[in-house]
Amino acid sequence: MTIETGRPGIDGLGDVVRLLGEWQREGEPVQLHPGDLGWFWRFGPGRTAAATLTWSRAGQVVAAGLLDGADLLRLAFAPGAAQDEELARRVAGDVSEPARGVLPEGRAYVESPPGALVRDLLLKDGWAADDPWTVLGRDLGAPVPDPGVHVEAVGPEQAPEWAAVIRASFDGSTFTEERWHAMAAGVPYAGARCLLARDDQGAAVAAVAVWSAGAGRPGLIEPMGVHRDHRGRGHGRAITVAAARALREAGSSSVLVCCPSSNAGAVATYRSAGLERLTERHDVSRHPS
Structure with a gap:
């Protein structure tokens, strides 16, 4: 089935927050957290909605992203979806083609959970690993x-x-x-x-x-x-x-x-x-x- 890219709008932010919470699992790679949207909310619900994206299949959200600044997209995937090839190719295409309105031309960054297929696709397409971050728990x-x-x-x-x-x-x-x-x-x-x-x-x-x-x-x-x-x-x-x-x-x-x-x-x-x-x-x- 076709993957659809969307923006939830202010009224849909609650559903995205709920899903991000459900997708957090012990022992799984760290990914976009409800708290990341919560901290971004300091700019107000309108800007938060404008910065939030979803990817859906048959009406079910299987990935979500936060534009944490104009040139950085942070991603999270539903359980089992990080290796979904159709989804990964859609996300990679969205972030690579400025005409799709996700990331601008020029310098850009994507944060994805380790092991996500979209990362591999972007690296094969000429993107490069950036400076390291340490995860502590x-x-x-x-x-x-x-x-x-x-x-x-x-x-x-x-x-x-x-x-x-x-x-x-x-x-x-x-x-x-x-x-x-x-x-x-x-x-x-x-x-x-x-x-x-x-x-x-x-x-x-x-x-x-x-x-x-x-x-x-x-x-x-x-x-x-x-x-x-x-x-x-x-x-x-x-x-x-x-x-x-x-x-x-x-x-x-x-x-x-x-x-x-x-x-x-x-x-x-x-x-x-x-x-x-x-x-x-x-x-x-x-x-x-």
Whole structure:
């Protein structure tokens, strides 16, 4: 049957979030997570809908993607669909031909789960492996220790502080209180929580958002940041431990996070919080000469 490419629109985003949650499986390759849409929702439902794509067969969605920026498509596949040749060829064609309106001409990137056939097809078509990312995770079957610092759940009252820590954690960040409210109003946030860590003086020093895919499924950290004025004091480790505790309370089977392998400090922070390095992965990229 023919594969159809579509966009769900604002009204269909809830169905995509639900499917992405159902597609998260322990022991399976890490792929686009409901939390990725949840974090993108900071730009509002309209932009999120415009950035979301689906691929369907006979009316059933078998793959979904998020345009995380104009030139990066992040993918997820229904169980058993990552090696579907008809689907892989349709997705590869969509991302390779700018006229189809998925990725623009020139430099572009595709993130797909390891082992997905679409990756092999793109590499054969001249795309190349890009810079490595490290995937880290921690099983949540056993209790998680206390983080050792004051950590509080963030609501509207703490939103300005949470936003300020995120801005102070990432160079060039434009995150605002308004974007926190937009994110918190999104469908994926029903299974999410934002946390804020404070030091002994009460200053907000670290922030994290955690996203559930449902009970018994892997949860996601996105983002985690430590205020640039408070680094080197263990706050990153503490807020990551708190994130794991929050996901365990939500019923998640494990906690996952991805970060550039070149960010050795972030990798070390996650490992200090009990996350193990699971694998290293590469997006594929097109770099026209």
